Amino acid sequence: MHFLILSFIFVLCGLSSCDDDVKSVAVVKKDVVVPIFDAHRAFADIERQCSFGPRVPESEAHESCSEWLIKTLKAEADTVFVQDFRTRIYDGRLLDGRNIIASFGGDAKKRIVVAAHWDSRPFADNDPDESNWRKAIDGANDGASGVGIILEIARIVNKNPLNEKIGLDLVLFDLEDYGAPAFSNEHSDNAWGLGSQYWSAHPHKPGYRAYMGMLLDMVGNANPRFPKEYYSNQFAAHICDKIWKTAQRLGYDGVFLDEVGHPINDDHISMNIVAGIPTVDIIHLEGNDSESSFHSTWHTLDDNISNISESTLQIVGNVVLNVIYNE
Ligand code: AHN
Ligand code: ZN
Numbered sequence: 001m002h003f004l005i006l007s008f009i010f011v012l013c014g015l016s017s018c019d020d021d022v023k024s025v026a027v028v029k030k031d032v033v034v035p036i037f038d039a040h041r042a043f044a045d046i047e048r049q050c051s052f053g054p055r056v057p058e059s060e061a062h063e064s065c066s067e068w069l070i071k072t073l074k075a076e077a078d079t080v081f082v083q084d085f086r087t088r089i090y091d092g093r094l095l096d097g098r099n100i101i102a103s104f105g106g107d108a109k110k111r112i113v114v115a116a117h118w119d120s121r122p123f124a125d126n127d128p129d130e131s132n133w134r135k136a137i138d139g140a141n142d143g144a145s146g147v148g149i150i151l152e153i154a155r156i157v158n159k160n161p162l163n164e165k166i167g168l169d170l171v172l173f174d175l176e177d178y179g180a181p182a183f184s185n186e187h188s189d190n191a192w193g194l195g196s197q198y199w200s201a202h203p204h205k206p207g208y209r210a211y212m213g214m215l216l217d218m219v220g221n222a223n224p225r226f227p228k229e230y231y232s233n234q235f236a237a238h239i240c241d242k243i244w245k246t247a248q249r250l251g252y253d254g255v256f257l258d259e260v261g262h263p264i265n266d267d268h269i270s271m272n273i274v275a276g277i278p279t280v281d282i283i284h285l286e287g288n289d290s291e292s293s294f295h296s297t298w299h300t301l302d303d304n305i306s307n308i309s310e311s312t313l314q315i316v317g318n319v320v321l322n323v324i325y326n327e
Helices: 039-051 060-074 140-159 192-203 230-235 237-249 268-273 308-327
Strands: 003-010 026-036 079-089 094-104 111-115 166-173 212-217 225-226 254-259 280-281
Touching: 003 060, 026 140, 026 166, 026 308, 039 060, 039 140, 060 079, 060 094, 079 192, 079 268, 094 140, 094 237, 111 140, 111 268, 140 192, 140 212, 140 237, 140 308, 166 192, 212 237, 212 308, 225 230, 225 237, 225 268, 225 280, 230 237, 230 268, 230 280, 237 254, 237 280, 237 308, 268 280, 280 308
Parallel strands: 111 166, 111 212, 212 280, 225 254
Antiparallel strands: 003 026, 079 094, 094 166
């Protein structure tokens, strides 16, 4: 698909300044050509992430996947920052984590951030089969889907420069999904999103700011449903508006639903509150009357590549690219 968007400013002659004939002049502000998002490549990048094995922090798969992500992003971005940190998880243990940040348009003050988490959950604690609860998940949707879209965005932005006044940072968070397992007695809301908590308090550049953030989480399942996640609508209603209007213009109003969905504790919370970046979580959510907020494969062994839909990646990729290139 090819999108050609023409923006017009209609300069209408005020009644008092017009003479006898009514003049109206249309001035073309800019022609924006939004590049094509290749969902096939995004899919291949999700497959690749899964091929390392579950990306559980401090595992070998985690280490090799991070090396691959860094190498892949270095080939596309102006600068890649690797942010290693150590943080305490739900049970009090200290764990090593690694956030990866790929920047385009390094000098621009006006910046957009697009983020996803690249780690995968060590527990399939929502699996219908109890004997799977202590197994790690592939996280094809929960984590890798957002990263796959981001890697394709990196390729596109490398070849198709953005508006020179805008900078873009692609941020891959670690340790999003190490929250206390459902089968444990531990309860801690701030045990989720540890990589984003670290980055929001210690950005890769001191004083880092962005005026718009988009977080991609679980953006790859079939029959997608993207209502406006509750906190996103509270913290960043104007960004929600921009994204959902863009989706509507592209004909995706049956997927990007004009309604407010469940509240989700995700990486956008610290991006909004700690980093002060108005950030929206684009995340598949079931209806408000549904028992679970999440897709049926969530935190189960079924969250694997066989349940990833290329057409969902295409929709989300198109929406995010259209938002970015229209800035
Ligand atoms: C809670 O279940 C509280 N938060 C889920 C955040 C999450 C996990 N996103 C992906 N995996
Ligand atoms: Zn998860």
